[in-house]
Amino acid sequence: MASDAEVVLSVRDLRTHFLSRDGVVRAVDGVSFDVRRGETLCIVGESGCGKSVSALSIMRLIPENVGRSMSGSVRLEGTELTTLSERQMRAIRGNRISMIFQEPMTSLNPVLTVGAQIAESLHIHQRLPRRAAWERAVEMLAMVRIADPARRAADYPHQLSGGMRQRVMIAIALACNPQVLIADEPTTALDVTIQAQILNLMLELKQRLGTAIVLITHDLGVVAETAQRAIVMYAGRKVEEAPVAELFRNPLHPYTRGLINSIPRRTAAGRRTNIRGRLQEISGIVPSLREAIVGCAFAPRCSYAVERCRRERPGLDQHRPEHVAACWEIARLAPQ
């Protein structure tokens, strides 16, 4: 059913490399995925896997002067974003594709009222006159469930709590009704009860406005509760992609399995087993992105690795319906 919906964002072979004094850092090394209208796609991975850099690359928010080199294709509803001029890109950011970040305090301008910041987006992209933009901003604040929105619009970011600031960020991002919203760890810095509110809000708005969401997170719980499909990234590469239920039921890639087994969790019946028992560890550490990785990036830490894994980089093969994974030894892996 999901594959019938139209593709709004298409990323093909995205590569973002940074030239530094110590070598080339391959932050994103050939990532491809599609986002369909109205769905939530999660990009999961640990720190340094390239998920944030992917998002920033899609939005073309990485400045040129940090020695960045980018290649690949990003198509937003048919428009190729990588070849646009900065001026053309500006007309698209905040308008047809938006992004919200982890730290709302530093992502909001501290010297402008929140209403002004929402209205700015409307003014620039939809050419609304000041009064109309302000009214629409108040409407957006109501839509993100901020109490007393007319008064709150005149508040400054420091007068709001963390959860409210994140709601304002969402309001700014959705003001012009974009097709895609990229959310980079939007709830990581928030308390768990506030996180639940924000995720709930995002779900509600998604259903109302039909926005597709790309949610970047390291929290598998968030993935399970919010996304329809998920991509697992490791060392700048995509290693697995599947619908979420399928991913948790039958994780194929050894890294995904390791991740799922290393978090304390309950069984499907809600019971806890293994209290104070051993959690499955993934030995070793993430490889440095400065050196070119030959073969599979996960091979040094993988208990199933064979010679081929160290020599040849595995491609993404479909092993089950709608489920791809990049691993040579999937057939050999013990069933979960």
Add this chain to the structure above:
Amino acid sequence: MSSVLAVPVPAGSRSFDWIRRNPTIVVGSAILGLFIAVALLAPWIAGDPLSFDPLNRLKRPSKEFWFGTDQFGRDVFSRVVYGTRISLIVGVSVAVIATVTGLLVGVLCGYYRRLDDIVMRIMDGLMAIPAILLAIALITLMKASLLIVIIAISIPEIPRVVRLVRSVVLSVRGLPYIEAAVASGTRSRIIMTRHILPSTVAPLVVQSTYVCASAILIEAGLSFLGAGTPPEIPSWGNVISLGRAFFQISPWIIFFPGLMLAIAVLAINLVGDGLRDSLDPRIARRM
């Protein structure tokens, strides 16, 4: 679409790499090194800076007198060379005194809050007095000598160093590894020396170069005003001061010491800037 080539770094070129990466330190140090060499070798490269030679008054720079002569026939080159000694002595002494005193006071202030309130008010007061005026006042009260000049210049420099050290101490003091040291039973004195002090070293080294440069300039200014080193000692400021009257007919008397002053201060600032750039991000990266 673009592609990227990885550039491998050959192992042997690491020292050249460092030179390439820190040009400011290298250039500044080279120039400073030259000055130090000149100061040390003064008796061998220069003649007598004090001997009068009325027959050769106000001679232009020539093969015999590289920087010309002044109104008393004294060789300006020799005076400038010996002046290098004075400037370097003053610069280094002031830097050392201000740094050591500032470090002591800054660490204690940063660590003990009650002491902090009192002492910082005193420091604020000291900073409010312009260095030159304070120096003039002190020198007028005591007999003029090089030592008095050094002390007089050091005093207004101390509050700035205290401020710097104190701010580093305050920021480090709240870090968990200090709490860890307390939890491990470490005594206060050792916490200050072992855990807090090392963080002050880098900014302090940078600051001391600026203090040195500033001291050299202030000394020159004081001497120029006649309130610095006694006139029988040939400091750059003194040479400029005495050459002031003949500026229009014999500009070389002012020009050469002024040029040396500018180059020396520039070199020291280059070293300071270079150190600052290379030390700070490394510390940030290490943490």
Add this chain to the structure above:
Amino acid sequence: MSIAPLLRVTDLKKHFPVHRGLLSRVVGQVYAVDGVSFDIARGETLCLVGESGCGKSTVAKTVMRLLAPTSGTVALAGVDISRLGESELRAHRRQMQIVFQDPYSSLNPHLSAGAIVSEPLTNFELASGQELEQRVASLFERVGLRVDAVKKYPHEFSGGQRQRLGIARALAVKPSLIVADEPVSALDVSVQAQVLNLLIDLQEEFGLAYLFVSHDLAVVEHIGHRVAVMYLGRIVELAANADLFGTPLHPYSEALLAAAPVPDPELRRERLVLQGDVPSPMTPPPGCHFHTRCPYAQERCRVETPKLQEVKPAHWVACHLRPVGGPFDRLVH
């Protein structure tokens, strides 16, 4: 026969004065910890769980006497350490050590790893010279670090390795209690597992007691023998692990458990989303601190502060709607 607890905290309060103005007048107080009591037995893990501003980290630091309590007592192995001066306290510090949250700022970047771990040993004069080196080496091995890493500096280690270093440092003097303040929160998921396994192993091997502070319910459920839920400076529920996660009695505990995302898409859960924000610890609501967000709040809750009572054996709750003896059914609006 009851064995005296290793740690007994009684009515602990820690208030921070807020200064403002030219003369630094005190204009208010942050009621970070507002009357907290609990025991920890030898070899037991008590988890303190709650969201930001609940005071759990302040409790940890006050127990460690990195802060002085405003009132209340902290008794370690029967000795009241709450009012001791630093020199008298030092002897007791040997019995309790701390592991911090941030692996980056909890290690002195200017000292080598070996120096960091040997510091507590030299402070208490437990070893020197050759013997010191050997003890440090065996500590490194025990926490899973290579012995030749003794000469390395913190920046040469990964986050997980640094955290192991912090654990080695805490373990050096063979304490009875380790206060762990969010020890895995700053680590990647796969590294968390390594460190949690290590902590559990060490507890078994050395009979350590842990005061484990965390905001992550999954971790708490995995490692805790008993769990205390904190809200705005107070403990609202304290129970054995299985009891708290099986039948949470306090409305806040219920909400917390409902809010924490579970990595299992097939688990059908009740969506209980708590409204509103956490009040500021400078102006806590009167009566029950939680009443402003509680879906079941009644008039009494706004006025009267509920006491933490043992409503079931070994299950303590501070809620007017949960009197001693029951009822323990799900609350309704």
